[in-house]
Amino acid sequence: MNSLISWVGGKKSIRDLIYARFPQSYGRYIEVFGGGGWVLFGKKPDKFEVYNDFNNNLSNMFAVVRDQPLAFIQELGYLPENGRNIFNLYKEIITKQRVEDKFLQEEMEKVKVYFTELQQEEIMEIMKQERIEKQDVKLAVAFFKLVRYSYGSGCKTFGCRPYDVRKAFNTVWQISDRLANTVIENKDFEALIIQYDRSDAFFYLDPPYYETEGHYSVVFTKEDHIRLRNTLKKLQGKFLLSYNDCEFIRDLYKDFYIEGFSRINNMALRYDKSSQFPEVLISNYNPMKNSGIQKQLDLFEQDGGDENDE
Structure with missing residues (x-):
């Protein structure tokens, strides 16, 4: 299912890659930086799931579509x-x-x-x-x-x-049905993570990318990037995190699993058809244990962190 809107940093083009790296089992699913909801709407509903975004316009729009x-x-x-x-x-x-x-x-x-x-x-x-x-x-x-x-x-x-x-009419009805049992929140990421963290919780996070924060309407500072890392270090559950690939982020998350890849840069596509944008997926569990993952040559480069239980 597609989202109702396109959004800055949307993950439509790589969401299958993201799903393949989800934990094999979890009890609750929480999207901390929900944005346009592309990852949420592309997967099957979980029994317990949360959509959150600190941008109240996003959370209000999806709440209205769900309820009215x-x-x-x-x-x-x-x-x-x-x-x-x-x-x-x-x-x-x-x-x-x-x-x-x-x-x-x-x-x-x-x-x-x-x-x-x-x-x-x-x-x-x-x-x-x-x-x-x-x-x-x-x-x-x-x-x-x-x-x-x-x-x-x-x-x-x-x-x-x-x-x-x-x-948009058909999509509105589809998303209303899809969100019927989804909790919609409008919270700061730290408060949300603390509220929903359990040993069986799985958090997918797609925060504003480092040094591209100007593209987002909600302010996200360098201190927020560090606060996010510190919050995730205390996590009881599992997390999968999307980020731009840069020295600051790799150093910040050096104790976790980091998998690098490149994708087409949609922002520069009209000027340079071959433009690539380097990204990383970061987790506190080994995503390569998932049976559905086949490592592709020249696409992924994995750095090992301290191994955690799957």
């Missing part, structure tokens, strides 16, 4: 809205984190005229709650459109490419 798919589709509309002005409108909505309701105050005044004081309190509470729920849907759709209409899904500049929103 019809409301999402209705708000999405049935006609494409392609243009720089509409893109800037969605950008403003997401920046403010609210959709202005010009008629709310007017409706409140009418309630005061026609109902008793006790009735007013009850009706106003219902109206406020209804708008809070609608606000989540409106923000989710605004964010979806902002991603779809932006260049490289970066939500910063207009992409100048048309998109027919009707193409």
Whole structure:
């Protein structure tokens, strides 16, 4: 299954490689930096699974799609809205984190005229709650459109490419069903890992890559990279971690299993068809024990860490 959106650092092109390195058994699955959910949606549902992203626009969008798919589709509309002005409108909505309701105050005044004081309190509470729920849907759709209409899904500049929103309808229903039993969180990675860590837990992590953090809307500092490593060192369960291949990351995780590989650099594809981007998969267990893995010549180069139990 595909995701509803493309996203910076999405793992669609290498998710089969990632799945092959999952532990052979685990009791709970947690995606710490869920992003567009490409790894989550490409695998079979687990009995216990968690999607998390500290970007509240992502977590809200997937929560709305899971719980209110019809409301999402209705708000999405049935006609494409392609243009720089509409893109800037969605950008403003997401920046403010609210959709202005010009008629709310007017409706409140009418309630005061026609109902008793006790009735007013009850009706106003219902109206406020209804708008809070609608606000989540409106923000989710605004964010979806902002991603779809932006260049490289970066939500910063207009992409100048048309998109027919009707193409998303089937995917919305599919993802709603897929997420039915998935917990959706919006937490800092350390708090999330501590909350869900157990001996049978498996964490897949795809954090902002080192020295490419500017491509992400959520700030992730060098200290955060170190804090992530320190959090994972204390882990009871297992983890598999995606990163860009560089000296800093290899040194930071030198005590773990590190497997290097290269893939096509999608960001540079239009300028250089042969551009490669070096990445690593890091784990606290030996992923090569999985029976489905066949090492490919000139593609992988494995460094050994301290061996942990599979």
